[in-house]
Amino acid sequence: MKSLKIMPVVGVRPQIIKAAPLLKLLSRNKKVQLELLNTGQHYDLEMSRVFFTDFSLPRPLINLKIGSGTHAEQTGAMMVGIEKAITHHRPDVVLVFGDANTALAGALAAVKVHVPIAHVESGLRSGDRDMPEEVNRILVDHCSDLLFAPTNLAVRNLFNEGISPRSVFHVGDTMVDAMLLWKRAIESSTILHKLALKREDYVVLTTHRAENVDNPRRLNQILSAIAKIRTLTVFPVHPRTRRNLHKFGLWSKFKRSDCILPIAPLDYLDMLSLMSSSKLIMTDSGGMQKEAFLLRVPCLTLRDQTEWLETVKLGANRLVGTSRSRIVKEAKRILAEKDPKKRLSRLKSPFGDGHASERIASILLQKAK
Secondary structure, X not given: OOOEEEXXXXXXXXXXXXXXXXXXXXXXXXXXXXXXXXXXXXXXXXXXXXXXXXXXXXXXXXXXXXXXXXXXXXXXXXHHHHHHHHXXXXXXXXXXXXOOHHHHHHHHHHHHOOOOEEEEOOOOOOOOOXXXXXXXXXXXXXXXXXXXXXXXXXXXXXXXXXXXXXXXXXXXXXXXXXXHHOHHHHHOOOHHHHOOOOOOOOEEEEOOOHHHHOOHHHHHHHHHHHHHHOOOEEEXXXXXXXXXXXXXXXXXXXXXXXXXXXXXXXXXXXXXXXXXXXXXXXXXXXXXXXXXXXXXXXXXXXXXXXXXXXXXXXXXXXXXXXXXXXXXXXXXXXXXXXXXXXXXXOOOOXXXXXXXXXXXXXXXXXXXX
């Protein structure tokens, strides 16, 4: 079998988490030549630490350092850089992950120069095309040659859009692989001690999506709901959210609340440890909805739609939008439940068995023969 030259394209923290177990596996295979490209969509020291320290991944061969900008500026600049990298290095396959602008740029650059594309986390659909990620998912899937779907529902979504069954592979979710790979490190985190928290004595809140944090009314509704719930809520504050809290004059208002504990954003392992020991998670993050399910912690999603419909259908996650009354009602219902984690622990996971990365690697290598 000839060697396989793979160019994984990443650029935001969630992609690195999804990619890490697969990249570690591929990097150990002598038949694989990895040429890792980091677009730098989220270019900061934390990103570098996730790459080099936490996950011990191979150093990126190419770093575009694109940084922030409008969707068009960011995607266009990444496409130019990725196309140059593909033309120079001539990979056998470009590997993209998830639904960020980095994935879209990687897929569009590769398809235009006729290099096969493999998409990890294919087939997710929320039904809401106002979400930039929803548009990205659809376009990336329809550019891709190998579509690695995490769930049965994702497979059905792809078939319903006319994608050939020969291109679709139900492999499971690499996020499960990641959580198992770093299970011991998550359990050994000292974040609860650092924050002087007791297990099962607090709620976790995150919000970063533009439709929530760029809208003063919606952001105020979320924070007002937390104040009415009257349970200690740990709030890792995203930089965008922090800026807007100050801009809208809400920072001083919620800082006065004795039930909100604002903290700096945490790294992946500390964040999972914090989530695991909480009573409830409230978030507008797609990844955290799934992580909450895998950790068996109840979740309220501060959105009206979700790409992780399985978690809603199984009763582990509820869509509450940003209505203060609805958030308060659902949070109090869960907090009054005797043992919701026990109920969730009995649910069968739709996200696979923790061997998704092995299946993806095997399929990629088969295609190289």
